Amino acid sequence: MYKILVSDKLGQAGLDLLEAAADVEVSVQTGLSHEELVDVIGDFHALIIRSGTTVTEEVLEAGKQLRVVGRAGVGVDNVDIDAATREGVIVMNTPSANTIATAELTMALMMAAARNVVQADASLRTGEWARSSFAGTELRGKTLGVVGFGRIGRAVAKRAQAFDMKICVFDPYVSESVARDLDVELMELDEVLAASDYLTLHAALSEETKQLINSERLALMKPSAVLINVARGGLLDEVAVASALDSDSLRLAAIDVFSSEPPEDSNPLLGHAKVIHTPHLGASTAEAQRDVAIDVVNQTLDALHGDKITDCVNLGFSSSMSFDSVAPFIELAEKMGQLQLAMADGPITSVEVEVNAEAADELMKPVAAGVLKGLLDASYDGRVNYVNAPMIGADAGLEVSRAEGIAEPRNNTASCRVTWDGGERVISGKIYDGSEQRIVRISSYKFEAEPKGTVLLMLNRDVPGVIGSVGTKLGELGINIGEWRLGRDDERNEALSFINLDKAPDEAQLAELANLEPVVKVVVLEL
DSSP states (O other), X not given: OEEEEEOSOOOHHHHHHHHHOTTEEEEEOTTOOHHHHHHHGGGOSEEEEOSSOOBOHHHHHHOTTOOEEEESSSOOTTBOHHHHHXXXXXXEOOTTTTHHHHHHHHHHHHHHHHTTHHHHHHHHHTTOOOGGGGOOOOSTTOEEEEEOOSHHHHHHHHHHHTTTOEEEEEOTTOOHHXXXXXXXXXXXXXXXXXXXXXXXXXXXXXXXTTTOBOHHHHTTSOTTOEEEEOSOGGGBOHHHHHHHHHTTSSSEEEESOOSSSSOOXXXXXXXXXXXXXXXXXXXXXXXXHHHHHHHHHHHHHHHHHTSOOOSBTTSSSOXXXXXXXXXXXXXXXXXXXXXXXXXXXXXXXXXXXXEESTTHHHHHHHHHHHHHHHHHTTTOSSOOOTTTHHHHHXXXXXXXXXXXXXXXXXXXXXXXXXXXXXXXXXEEEEEXXXXXXXXXXXXXXXXXXXXXXXXXXXXEEOOTTHHHHHHHHHHHTTOXXXXXXXXXXXXXXXXXXXXXXXXXXXHHHHHHHXXXXXXXXXXXXXX
């Protein structure tokens, strides 16, 4: 049974899914203090949160069974990602579920700013009829600057284009070809700030983006511009924004998020006459609440069951690739790492990887993580998975470099070369039909073998009668052969067999095989 703790309010649709899962015990404990969370987390395999729970290094270290943190929402700045990675805890978010809700709120705030909706409403409530005081402007023909051009930024741009707005974008990870396809103009940040009549923020909060909009950058904006933030409060220097509004260097700000929430009374934007503010409503639609709850629960259950990993923020491969497309390569790479470890004649000192596939650049990191997991799993005193294997390897001085010239010439292959004192070995694998895994090369020996189950690796002198004598011995030991794949090295006059067995020989039985006359070395392992 998997035990899942839900520590923040979650939509009923998600709770219903958890209750319906046959192998899950769910505990809903909202409003826990940090100390209370540390006390209880050790009993749970997964933690589902929103923005109200902070997952610190202390929480993660206390979660001895914790495998997954599922964030119902986009931002994960309330999770210590480095600590989670070190502990091998998968951290996932749900970036798709609230995309439309957040984009629509951005548009609502932009239109409210353009037409003075909030000020006019407040005036009319006092009994005034001051039509001339609230003349607005049209969005048509205005320039919208978008900082951060992910899912939400693109959804906002698409809607703004329907209002005949011009779109300029700052995002260092977006290519010119993508910008052309979406009919937006890529610019440097300072250029976007200077050009924008409306500036909307959709960047993730990190050390690089903290207080991205500060006094120096605000000085680059038009005095008539409107600043909109529905992303993260920490993207703004709030004191600098208030100062710009006070000095008429900025016309208006529309703010849904604050650096601390709820904002303290001393926050200079709270109650400011030139600020339209909402209490973090970006994802607050019935549809988004339903979808985000369903997504985070499904993702958490999939990860616990080992089926797939979706929208993991600390798994080392490009977000442009789904885990389904990466999984065959990363699993094959792990098996290559296991084979390398089993066959190495000494402590491995270096690891190199090369991928020959259409998405070779994107596959490098997952393949490297898989190889490292295979190399480290048997020897590391703790949990090793695809999340923390690169960090553990780096701590042990075993980092992966990119090789050239060791890959098989065939497409959809991955190759790994390891080195130890006095030797090295190359192992290559291939993916067939998108998912079928095969080992196709070990050093100079070529064959096609399925890396699955109990495997007997046997190096022998290439002389007549080996298959017969080994097969007979396995029969005497009551061990059935599933498949036997063999590669030959004519120059060395040796052969390497990759034998799939129905069960593993014990140490005494393995010794009997090793003592057969033509056998040089035997190794058994589980893949």
